[in-house]
Amino acid sequence: MATLYRGLFPYLERHGWEIEIAIGGGDLSGFNPADFGDPVIHQLTIERELSPIKDIGGLASFAKLLSSRKYDVIHVSTPKASLLGSIAAALTRNGPVVFVYRRRVYELMSGMKQRLYIGVDKVIAALSKKVVPISRELGDQLVGDGVCKREKLHFIGSGSSNGINVDRFAPGAEAKGAAVLRAELGIPADAPVLLFVGRIIGEKGVDLLPEVHSRVKERIPGAHLVLVGPEDDRDPVKPETLNYFGKGDQVHWLGYRSDPRTAYALGDLFVFPSYFEGFGNVLLEAAAMEIPSVAFDVSGVREAVANDVSGTLVPSGDAAGMAEASIAILNDPALRERMAKAGRERVVREYASAVVHEEIRKLLEAIAEAGR
Known part of the structure; x- marks a missing residue:
């Protein structure tokens, strides 16, 4: 969480967004306002690995949350949360969904297992308004794998999903x-x-x-x-x-x-x-x-x-x-x-975070406006 979203939520909050986060448990001791703003946090029951029986419970907890209010944009990212979140959004007619695609988890797989994971990505992409690969090459691979059509892709600047805080990571720091x-x-x-x-x-x-x-x-x-x-x-x-x-x-x-x-x-x-x-x-x-x-x-x-x-x-x-x-x-x-x-x-x-965060804000606002 720290690497993926540090600084982004406060930036969006300063531009009028209200942030709510659904996560599958975990230690939140490092979740400080300076880095992550003041979002509402919902802790759901989500198993990291595929587990059909337990995943039904995770889907139900997502659907219950999404039934409680209408969201302008639902942002999904990690594989399991993306699958359950996008299905729950479709079932509750909530969204639109933005799928930030970070890595092909099936890269080193083969056979039936690889086809299964490609199929999962296809489902998430089909239920999403936009698929946002974190690199250009990753986008090309998704199209080549048949996960989605190129017109559904959107790239944030030159790549990355959160950019780098160039003041924090600077020569002479530490x-x-x-x-x-x-x-x-x-x-x-x-x-x-x-x-x-x-x-x-x-x-x-x-x-x-x-x-x-x-x-x-x-x-x-x-x-x-x-x-x-x-x-x-x-x-x-x-x-x-x-x-x-x-x-x-x-x-x-x-x-x-x-x-x-x-x-x-x-x-x-x-x-x-x-x-x-x-x-x-x-x-x-x-x-x-x-x-x-x-x-x-x-x-x-x-x-x-x-x-x-x-x-x-x-x-x-x-x-x-x-x-x-x-x-x-x-x-x-x-x-x-x-x-x-x-x-x-x-x-x-x-790749400075200020550049990347502004690109993300523009994308989210365009999708929210189109969905109204």
Whole structure:
């Protein structure tokens, strides 16, 4: 929730919108007004995984909520909530529905399971007034998969779904905290740091990071690897990967951090071996803090990284290529500085939250007006 909507709700409230949020439980301790405004929150019973019997209860709770009042726009996003919310909106004749599409959850699936999940997306899209993919390439894929027609798509600016707060993610932000963290981790002041931020899971390519780091250390012996992110047992990494993170030389796994800016400020280069993304938001956060990236040339990443401008893209799965590109940038301070400045300028110009929030407001108001 924090990453997906931070700052958006207060912006909409300042422009006259009343916000109500329906969520499937969870910890709301970090839900502060400065970031999320003052919305009405409805906690519903929603299971994250497909569960036909329990999902009937979730659908009923959605329908009960939508029967209580008429909404100008119903915004759905995560897969399960989007399915139940769009069906409930149709049953109660509420809406219109805007479907913000974040990722093809079936990307690495095959056979019947993949067809099932494509079918779910088709249902949601059919019940929605607009489908808003968070990247241009993702929109092309939805059309190619037969999820919806191109005329139903709407894109927010250059991509992303919430943009980046370029004042919060800025060069020098958390510099003091980063210096303290570097000392706590025992990283020498002049040692280069490879940084990864994201879930510690297979589809993020995390199993390749030990090889990438080891190859970099062969040429730059002082290089450290810092990882920020939680494990997820639904897509676990290999035991030997966890062993490297726990016992490897010059490796520091910090776990989940609600505010990763101190870790970003510690990094010299962002390494991101993900096999696919809806849109690589962490790559924009790194760029905003003037950290160039090395990542795979895959869907949802190639739009977030401008190749040879804000970072370097290498073929998917090529750990050796990722290491070589990392070495090239770390060994060329002028190149690293040029990429750092260009990346920050690009984020400010195209992905600043102020720009993205205004585009979202215009879309919502146009849909609400058309539905009146």
